[in-house]
Amino acid sequence: MDNTNKQMGGSKKKIFVILGLVIIVAIIVVAAVMSSKNGGNNSSDNQGSASADIPADAQPYIPEGTIDETATDETTGEAADEIGMEDEMAVPDVLKEAVVAVVGANPITKEGVVVTTEGVEVKNDAVPMSPGAPKQTSPVAKEDLTESVIQLEISATGWVPNEISVKAGAPITLAITATDDFTHVLMFDDSSLSAVAVGVSPHETRAITFNAPATAGEYAFHCDVPGHASRGEVGKMIVE
């Protein structure tokens, strides 16, 4: 009798242990599913809360030279602290919550306005490379570009894609990559976009951020290197 009871007890214990394990595994699975669902919800919430067409994948704008100036403060002591404070005060309010789509491109304010590093709205019809013009970045790695950046490849066979669509007035970033052994220069035909210019050396990628025209329509662009447009390096930006 005793033996039978002990055996019964042993098999009951096994059943409880197995049941316990099953319940623990079930709890872990449910918790994992719940947390992944929450993660999904959070990311869509973030996209929903983005305003003024600012790219959701943009990164905070860090004023140029901020890090270097801090380093100088440390080495020169008290006097440099004053310089540091001046520099901090010199950052215009509009830049404090600004973002950039690509490091080195113009900042985008929280209202979606593309500005210079002084916080002044860029002029798309300025002289290219002048202080008020949107500026092209230094060479960047194509693989570092985020999804919201419109990527254009250029070679002797033309622009790929040769037609892009953007929203009127929205801050947009174009990245140009020369995929052959030639230099290429993106320029728009319309004088209202004369400052939106990007030049790339062979196999180089550079980007530029600017506000799309407020007026809907088709804005033709071309490669400005002599002979390139006539061999087919032309395209159009459709503003909707």
Ligand SMILES: [Cu+2]
């Ligand atoms: Cu070209």
